[in-house]
Amino acid sequence: MHFIGQNMNTDVFASRHIGITERDFQRMYEIVGVENMEQLIYETIPDDIRLKEPLQLPKGISEHEFLTHVQQLSEKNKVFKTYIGLGYHESLTPSVIKRNILENPGWYTAYTPYQAEIAQGRLEALLNFQTMVSDLTGMELANASLLDESTAAAEAMAMLFDVRSRQQKKAETLKFFVSEEILPQTLSLLQTRSIPIGVELVVGNHEEFDFSNDFYGALLQYPGKHGQVHDYADFVQKAKANDIKVAVAADILSLVLLTAPGEWGVDVVVGTTQRFGIPLGYGGPHAAFFATKEEYKRSIPGRIIGVTKDTDGNPALRMALQTREQHIKRDKATSNICTAQVLLAVMAGMYAVYHGPDGLKYIAKKVHDHTNLLAQSLKAFGFEQLNTSFFDTIKVRAKNVEKLKEVAESKAINLNYIDSETVSIALNEAFTNNDLKLLLSCFAESQNIQKDISLSQNVEEVIPMNLQRQTPFLEHDVFNSYHSETELMRYIKKLERKDLALNHSMISLGSCTMKLNAASEMLPLSWANWGNIHPFVPLDQAEGYQIMLKELESQLNVITGFAATSLQPNSGAQGEYAGLMTIRAYHESRGEGHRNICIIPASAHGTNPASAVMAGMKVVVTKTDEKGNIDVADLEEKVKLHAENLAALMVTYPSTHGVFESSIVKVTQLVHDHGGQVYMDGANMNAQVGLTNPATIGADVCHLNLHKTFAIPHGGGGPGVGPICVAEQLKPFLPSNPVIETGGEKAITAISAAPWGSALVCLISYGYIKMLGTEGLTNSTKIAILNANYIKDKLKGKFEVLYSGEKGRAAHEMIIDCRPFKVNGVEVTDIAKRLMDYGFHAPTVSFPVAGTIMIEPTESESLAELDKFCDALSAIREEIDEANAENPNNVLKNAPHTLEMITNDIWEYPYSRQKAAFPLPYVSENKFWPTIRRTDEAFGDRNLICTCTPIEAYAEV
CATH class of the missing domain: 3.40.640.10 (Type I PLP-dependent aspartate aminotransferase-like (Major domain))
Incomplete structure (x- = not known):
């Protein structure tokens, strides 16, 4: 092991990433019972699978060198004005959201909100997201995001396939209709997902569909891939009459002005929220949405945030129906989704909070008006605009598309070139009148039109009255209260304070590896040259991305041996x-x-x-x-x-x-x-x-x-x-x-x-490998194994480790058996909740063995933090011994203890307030207060509330 110790070489990134210092080793070796690191690794990893040579990767570079390198790489990307569309649009991330969420470790280092008592902030932000989606789509229920629009569409196809039997459809009804208006990447993903489960895709014109009994479902695009806004109401009614379920992939910004698909009676609405303030990022990450009818709540993929109450009857949020998450069904599941795009969903939800319904109407109308102005101006130039109705995308017949492409690219503009005679142009909220003039000049120059470029004033209404949105949306107070930066900043901070993240303490979740997300790895995500690249631009415009992605692939090949x-x-x-x-x-x-x-x-x-x-x-x-x-x-x-x-x-x-x-x-x-x-x-x-x-x-x-x-x-x-x-x-x-x-x-x-x-966040892993290099990567693994075995042996005699290797060693994580404590009336959940009082997020609970906790400390934690965690568990072990199954009124069963409890004039517990809230001296130095007591899961599942409707409306439930 090569560490500099207190005379630290500040150029070595590993000394910043790894929390253990050279002076800690001897003490840790004594606890673990080894002479040195090599002995520990020998006793942990079978010798026949040990690598004989170091990883063939370059030496690590400093943080400064990495930031300089990644800046130079970013300059190889060419940021054009891109109007390709196809589900991706330039958007404007409000600075207050960028600074306080995207760049804030209080938001980006948090874990999935399984422990609701210390995740109320994120849960509220996700409830806002769900409400936004439900309102705009006109559906009863929305989940807390999926991975991208195409994945969400595939999940809709699979979910409707699964529910067909409960709807008394014939088992042999295996056909799924897909409109030819669908995005090409969505069609490709549908093809991937349909074949293994035996679904036959039929792609065609929705106006020619025969609604035969062979079909169980259909998928429509709204607006279509090249911008046409279709009236699907009649299609949906005929489909319903023939027991065919209908899903719609919808553009969320268009739903501000267009009739919500839910008003036609569709079964599922999916899409992406990327254009609600999320950078393009060469394809991601972006939060997809999935909205459906409440009758499908047992089949919906992903997670749902719901309202319930806590032990004291106060309103509380938690992941609803979480014991029915798809992957828990194992081989009975219809989806393997086990994660979401929470950080991006939080940002998109905050975009709606910040702008409110009136702000969203302004943005949508500005985009639509610019598109209309472009269409009318091109018509004045003699070009034929082919869409009879549109929101933000027009389809134009051009006589010389190759010339148009040449001129547009010379002016740093990307269009969607459909064929030799046709292009489509998708506008966005960043589009200005100057952009419009520049775009028109491309068409004029490509056809040698000498006409002066003046913007047409003859703008016609192109959205039919029956497709114009009439219903209100985002009426809840949260979307009508935080429109100044000061107010939104304070609201975001209020939610952040309710969540325990890595910026407060170690999160030792087994199997989840909650390690340092270094600031130097994160900084480039905010840079425009990385954020503003559309995923379908020509490769020569994404040279920086291509170099980074190919090198990351090569790095991972070396690390895996593949x-x-x-x-x-x-x-x-x-x-x-x-x-x-x-x-x-x-x-x-x-x-x-x-x-x-x-x-x-x-x-x-x-x-x-x-x-x-x-x-x-x-x-x-x-x-x-x-x-x-x-x-x-x-x-x-x-x-x-x-x-x-x-x-x-x-x-x-x-x-x-x-x-x-x-x-x-x-x-x-x-x-x-x-x-x-x-x-x-x-x-x-x-x-x-x-x-x-x-x-x-x-x-x-x-x-x-x-x-x-x-x-x-x-x-x-x-x-x-x-x-x-x-x-x-x-x-x-x-x-x-x-x-x-x-x-x-x-x-x-x-x-x-x-x-x-999700190309944008690949920059993080690229930087992680680049800065650590061969030695830093290997040392990180060794320290992860040392830290796990240190905790294991520090807790020896207090907690039994369920499994270990042939020489008694853990890998990088271990499972502690909490089932023996049932005789004291203590469940593993009680230990998880009590850890909150000590300022720690619980390790993984009851996976892979019920009644256990799985601990993984990672290499990023200091010895002092490991000792605090061990001290907390040791103190809890003493509390377990004090517990009595006959008298559940104890510090474990009542955990977590909120500030409201501790400051209440009435205290009816057989232990002190200090023991409840400040059980060890270190806690008072950096106290984290859970904002609610334990959630009532059964109440929430019986009374499923997944939007921001005021809780008072459900008082009689």
Whole structure:
């Protein structure tokens, strides 16, 4: 280990990223019982899978060098005025939102709000988002965001396919109609998702659809991909008459002026909120929306935020129906979605809060008026505008499109060139009159028109009266109260104070790797040369992005030992699905498409079986032994039994139980010997980097959670990025995009909407690897393992660790068994809630074993923070001993303790206020107050309220 200690070399990024210093080692080694780091690693990782050589990556660079480098890279990107549209538009991020949310670690370092008592701020922000979506779409229920518009459309197709049986549709009704007006990337993703589950897509003109009984559902685009605003009311009524469910992919800004699809009686409305203040970012991350009818609340993918009450009867928010999250259904799931785009949804919701209904009307009308003015001006020039009705996009016939393209690009303008005679132009809120004049000059010059450019005053109404929105929206106080920067800044801060994030204390969530998201990695996300690039611009305009993305792919190839990487999957679950789809394509290419058995250990994360089912595979579960390892004998039996049809094994390594299983090479060889491929879940990659890798253990493909191991922030539940890395034989099948060519020569269709997924936040992982270099990356892994074993041994005798390796070591995380405390009347939930009083977010609760907590400290925490956490758990252990199952009125059962409780004149508890709120001396120095007591989950699920309707309206419920 090379550390500088107190005479720190300030150019070494690792000394900023890693929380342990040189002076800490000896004390930690004594607690862990080793002489040095090499002994610990030897006792933790099986020798036969240790890397023999260091990672072949460059030496790490300083933070200053990285920022200089990434600035130079950004200058290689050409920021044109881009009017391509196709679901992506330049937007204006209000500075108050950029500074106080996007650039604020109080928002971007928070975890998914499973612990509602310390997440009320994010939950309120997401409730605002849901209300905004429900109001604008005219639907009863919206979730807290999905990954992108195309994914959301695919989720709609799958959900309606699932509910068809409950609606008494015939099982053989497998056709799904898709309007030819749909975005090309959405069609590609629908093709990917439909084939494995047996859905037949039928693409056509919605005006010629025959509404036959063969169809269970339909998807429409509103407005169409080239801007035409269709009246779909008659289509929807005929579909309903024939028991065909209808989904609509809608532009959210257009819904400010256009009739909400919910008013036609549709079943699902999806789309993206990117144009509500979110940077283009070369494709993402952006928060999609999914709105539907309340009758589908048990089938909706993703998360829903709902209103309930706490122990004292006060209003409280929490994730509603969370025990029914799709991935918890495992192989019965219809979706593998396990994350969202929370940070981006919060920003989009705040955009609506800041502007309010009148501000949104002003923006939408300005965009529409500019579009109308452009259409009329082009008509005056002699060009034919082909849309009879439009919102922000017009389709124009031009005689010489090649010349027009040449002129436009010379003026740094991008249009959407449909064919040799037609272009479409999509305007946005950043568009000005000067932009309009410049755009018109392109058309004039391309046709040698000498006419003076004067803006037409002859603007006609182009939206039919029956398609003009008449219903109000965003009437709740929150959308009508914070329109000055001062007020919005204070509102954002009020919500932030309710949330515990990494800027307050360690979040030791097992399997979730809540590590430092360094400021130097985050800063470039705010730079215009990275944020203002449309995902479908010509590659030569995104040279900086292309260099960065290709180098990141190369870095990940080295780290995993694989041949190729696709950055397209924009969540870990999408990575799982992408990996399995490449395996499926590989088998089909060899004439073995019948291979459809996927073996999954019982301990696997629930997204694994859900992803396998979505990929058209049948799940066979293999046992784990008493030590938590894969039962090799049972696996061998199942592999042989299914040898003819074996497609894949899905394995997490180190295991979900926090152990490096020594049998892993035997396990992967067994699968290969019987014709299968090995997929490795990369959730625990933070214990591998620089010490071993997926290729060495015998895997063929893995996904990586860039929002875990590679430092992208969790953002309160997203963004996530889940690229896949593959061995040589799977390289040809990496996913493609229908607009910009990506993937292998035998590429599967799209996994997400954008060619490189959430490209903007890939800058973070690029910087993380670039600054740490080989030595820093490897040391990070070693320290993560040391920190986990330090906590494990520091708590010895107080808490039992459920599983450990053959030499008694944990990997980078461990599972503590809390089930014995039931005799004292103490549940694992009580420990989780009591940790809040000590200023800590609970570790992962009851996964993968009910009644346990899984702890992962990461390498970013200091020894002082590890000791505080251990002190907190040790003090809780004493409180457990004091508890009595016969008398639940104790400090654990009443946790967390709010400021309202502590300052109340009445105190009827058999312990002191100090013990309740300030149980250890360090707590008073930096006290975090939970804002509510425990939430009443059952009440909230019985009385599902998922919008900002005042709670008083439900007083009689």
